[in-house]
Amino acid sequence: MKLPAIAVLGTMHGKADAIAPPLLQLGVSLVVPALDTDGFGTFTGEVPRKGTMLEAARAKARAAIHVSGIPVGVATEGAYGPHPVLPFVPFGRELLLWLDTTTGQEIVEVIADEEPDFDQVEVNTVGAAEAFLNRIDLSATAVAVALRGAKPASVAKGLRERAEVLAAVEKALARAGSSSVLVQTDMRAHCNRRRMRMIGRLANRLAERLSTPCPACGAAGFGIVRHERGLPCSDCGTATDLTRAAVRQCTVCAFEIQSPVADRPHASPAECPACNP
Ligand SMILES: [Zn+2]
Ligand SMILES: [Zn+2]
Incomplete structure (x- = not known):
């Protein structure tokens, strides 16, 4: 590896x-x-x-x-x-x-x-933007203001002060025409x-x-790639929608190992589409 x-x-x-x-x-x-x-x-x-x-x-x-x-x-x-x-x-x-x-x-x-920390609202008044600011935490996320509709455009991003957000909303509303104004937590990572x-x-x-090396070819990166459904019913054996196994796989040679994820080997008849349709 x-x-x-x-x-x-x-x-x-x-x-x-x-x-x-x-x-x-x-x-x-x-x-x-x-x-x-x-x-x-x-x-x-x-x-x-x-x-x-x-x-x-x-x-x-x-x-x-x-x-x-x-x-x-x-x-x-x-x-x-x-x-x-x-x-x-x-x-x-x-x-x-x-x-x-x-x-x-x-x-x-x-x-x-x-x-x-995600929230958004479409506003047509500054008051509606104030209500949005009251329910989010400006110390945890900045805010972005954008025009939606026919001509989507960013108005301002990275706003960390209430007054800055409200000024940007006012500016956006003046430009909005038939577009709506989106006020959203700024989801850029910084x-x-x-x-x-x-x-x-x-x-x-x-x-x-x-x-984690692949046990078969030694390539780096062996790990869980998907989960398999089909935990069998304890009564009739029907494959249910519940998760049965985690599949760890090498994405170089495709070698894989399935291991049970459930804390029990079977689904109950109550969870079975055949026993409890
Ligand atoms: Zn491999
Ligand atoms: Zn069953």
Whole structure:
């Protein structure tokens, strides 16, 4: 197992602070090239993200590899919005990609944040923006103001003072016309403490994974790639929707090991679609 001495970070907004230390412990130094990743999508919508989170992270890693000439790249991508099950609860996802173009190997780590410092509102009065400011914590996150609608545009970002936010909203309302004005927690990592922490956790996981060699071929990065559903019913053996196993895999040679994740070998008949339709 051999790790490169350097990797390039295809991501800005101070994320190296969170990503570099655990990689450095493995002897991998992170290089941060001049790269404007806002062209790959912004949280306030003036530049929509192209493709999935993984595709966006891959595009950033490849861009960094291209400008630096360093063959191994790292990039992150985050997505914030309503919870998939509870629409009034905010929800976040973060993805970290390690891409080694010498072998084609990709290592992907993802994390879900059930309690992100994320909130947004569309306003047409300054008063509505004040109500938004009353419910968020400006010491934990900055705020961004943008025009939505036909001509999405950023008005101001990184605002940390109430007065700055309200002035930006006033300016945006004057320009808005038929567009709406979006006031949102600024999700860029250096503006949102919690998001930076989540990225740090992902970086730790990546480091742990990179220090685990594949038992078959010895490549770095053996770890969990997916979970399998189908925990069998104790009564009739039907595969239920419950998680059965974690699959650890090598993304170089595809060797994999499945191990049970449930604290019990079977689902109960009450959880079974055949016994309890
Ligand atoms: Zn392998
Ligand atoms: Zn059953």
